[in-house]
Amino acid sequence: MAGVRLVVQGDDFGMCHAVNVGTVQAFREGIVTQVSTMAACPWFTEAAALAREFGIPLGVHQTLTCEWDFLRWRPLTSGASLVGPDGTFLRTVADAQAAVTHEDAVRELSAQVEKFTAEGLTIGYLDVHMGASVPSAYDEVSAAVGKPFIYSPVEAQRFGSISTLSDQTDKKAWVLEYLDKLTPGVHLLVTHCAAAQPELGALHRPGSDTYRWAEEYRLSDQEIVLDPAIRQAIEDRGIELTTVQEAF
Template sequence: MAEVRLVVQSDDFGMLHAVNVGTVKAFRDGIVTQVSTMAACPWFTEAAALAREFGIPLGVHQTLTCEWDFLRWRPLTDGASLVGEDGTFLRSVEEARASVTHEDSVRELNAQVAKFAAEGLEIEYLDVHMGQSATPAAYDEVSSAAGKPFIYGEVESQRFASIETLSDRDADVKRAWLLEYLDKLTPGVHLLVTHCAAAEPELGALHKPGSYTYRWAEEYRLSDQELVMDPEIRKAIEERGIELTTVAAAFS
């Protein structure tokens, strides 16, 4: 076992077709080792089929928000505190914190876990969409019921030597940042979060011009996709003796 182990995670699988296509390619031909998947999203059924076909290690990307202007998704349950006037999830973590109840959160997140089981998918871990917990205790409760780690939980997150996100960096500095990041990895298990997508027209149709989410549509995802597929990045990982792994393998 290598001293330095790296989990490369791609988020938002199931969100839309472009994300599904890019994520599968990043897993099969790139350095992505596990994929966080959104059960409440419109392309989850395709993501489930692809995961079964290619044996992709999955986590539940627990979802209580929907940030896009034109791509909107609804809860799987009927909790009134989960939605805005249009019946879809609230648009920001701040809105969710102000509205969502613990009871509605637990019921919805359990339904998302159950949807994986209905597709015959094995869950390796749970995490959270948009990086912050709207109702923190709900995530721990659902994780305990599922018998799987919530990797951003207070205890579970401490098992990682570091947790970093590649995505939200300017494209012209992202490669240099990633190479420096690999150079500085210390012994232990590290988590690097990415957001991959194929260059499909739908990416540019997620938001209004000037929306606060615009960089998370095409810019961040396409530059992430390019880097996780880059042979020079894989070569750098191999030359540094870094072992690519998953959460389940690293902490089994």
């Protein structure tokens, strides 16, 4: 499998302490190569300190939404279109697409970049939390920062995410098959890692739309990226682990 390069990304760094702890472990002991970091979130300062300590390659996980019931974060700026009645970000991409203006989005995403760089962190790339709410704003901020918006250079057919596989799918088997099918070029595999801490179960109401994202998906992703058999499969297939910054 000569010429196959794989970026393994951990999302939502800075969201909460459990995600920070799990993501650091996934980078240091597992196969995660780069980490998307949320500057608007309450645990960003800890994430920044951990990134500096362990030399973690980072991207800005641009966020215009907040999906949780009990963990709610606010914009860094005052754009009225960014928030719901409680003053926090809107809950869904669809809500944000319907409400957020280009101007408010650019101002907010630029502030997130500024907060990121104020911590002395190097930006390797930019991407988006949950989904693209205002595509024109991501393009403008990416051009201003001079860093790639990650979903542009990595072709769609080379993108994989292990977090939302169906209940009937064996996650480990899926990843092994995914690795088998990789072709020469740069591929992106997205994960959402977290340590098994009570904090995760407190993010949501039981049965809410996002409850499986809070704990179940993250803990199973953590298990996969730390699995020695997955790393061995990568080595056996001659796949090079890399980052977007190194690859483009």
